[in-house]
Amino acid sequence: MSKSMWQGVIPAITTPFAEDGAVDHAFLARHALWQVEAGCTGVVPFGSLGEGATLSFAEKIAIVRTLVAALGDRAPVIPGIAALATDEAVRLARACEAEGARGLMVLPPYAYSTDWREMGAHVRAVVAATGLPVLLYNNPLAYRTDFAPEQIVDLAAEFPQIEAVKESSGDLRRFAAIQALAGDRLVLMTGIDDAIVEGIAMGATGWIAGQVNAYPAESVALFERARAGGYAAAKDLYDWFLPILRLDTGPKFVQLIKLTQQCVGWGSERVRAPRLVLDGAERAAALQVIEHAIATRPGTAR
Template sequence: MDITWEGVMPAITTKFTSDDKLDLHMFKTNIDAQIDAGVHGIVLGGTLGEASTLREEEKRKLTQETVKIINGKVPVLLNIAEQSTKAAIEAAKKAEDDGANALMMLPPMRYKSGDKETVTYFKTVAKSTKLPIMVYNNPVDYKIEVTLDMFKELVNDCPNIEAVKESTRDITNVTRIINRFGNRLKIMTGVDTLALESLLMGAHGWIAGLVCAFPKETVAIYELQRAGRIREAIELYRWFMPLLELDINPKLVQNIKLAEVYTCIGTEYVRPPRLPLFGKEREQVIDIIETALSKRPFLPPYKQL
């Protein structure tokens, strides 16, 4: 399947049972809700997917199950976040074998690689696979920035490096990327609280977090702005903002999973050492969710725009 780098692609959460096993039933419930809402792709194994806690066989099982559930409706992407180039190459091969349509790739984990090391890492993995690649550029959380000069070397040398998940928190970077690369490097905004601004400045799509609990509202914002109905998109985005802020928080996994409980498409179970929210922190998040739900807006027929 060819991938079109546009639209809303959920960074999907991994569902667990109370005894810390994969909950494939609730996982399917959530994926079905995403597809019904009109998302344009599914991203597995990201931070929201608690990838660092997943065993290799669990990642493969989730990929295989998602491919089966999706059945070609939208592309399935697997995130690669490894400590060594060798492990990243192996992960890319397994993703391809398991039916993934594309990869999202972080720089090397733990080791703070220099510019040349980072570029060499991406190039080596890209040349080992036929799958299209989206480079995840998040220097705020992962401490390594892929600069425009580094991207120039990557796109010149690796045709399958096609997109960037732009998470620098700098809206002007969208314009810089477009000015430098035109349509050669597609831009997927990766920060929920900057999503509409990024789309209006030319980003092609949105790798989203709160979409896991509110898929229809997320897709509606994308489709409204795409259709030029900016005022309606802004009004919906303003309602959504207190929820979107739950994504830019160290407890984003717990926050979003709690929101999924309230919208009946997830559970709170997380993999230790994470624990579900408790105390005042839990009360504050519940208040945000319940307040938003009490004012949940009516959505226009956004799929027909």
């Protein structure tokens, strides 16, 4: 089992939309290349940040096709696999594998949250549908399904292809709990932008990142400093970055991160309904944070 896919900074890449509302594939390809050229180690399309719930099945497959063609062998494409129904998630996993995805990030169903018997059956069906390596995503705040450390480890024991867990419960104690049960069997990753340094201190070796969409070089530098020297080595860069990273943690994180991209000249704030672009006092407050970060941006992230 190779765990190299789950190391470093991996953008939860946003889905760009053209003025007519269609996916902007040309920009998507450029954006993915920019991320990888800055040192990112892969891309995760149509997760929560990628507005996966608003994309059709065909749009998702087209996105994977575009990213695989753009990145080639330079970095893996690791789609987020979620759907309203288990059968659709299974079909999506198989279709993504056929298009050249090299791993899968498996999520709970979008709308239905229940007990472990049903959620476990859903995950098992999706994982068994392909031979690809799997990152299991635990985000109970977003999906109202909480995979306990014991359940995660049981799934990994059943399916060797489950190689990593993206632990985004917000409870850093989960990292220690998983390691106590699994040892080094599972790669630990985090998906919470404003707890990345803390996550690394607890054993995370990968970061599914959000504001990396606007600041890839800084994200990679922050990760590398924290991994090499802990909080002390990362503090100066973290202090600058934290106000921007905190935009990843609220209900409108998609709009906020896309607005950040627009402000730095790498994307548009366009989102797909029911989301709407920010306006009024909410937009003004976000712009104040973003513009301050731009004005005080370190001369070099390295």
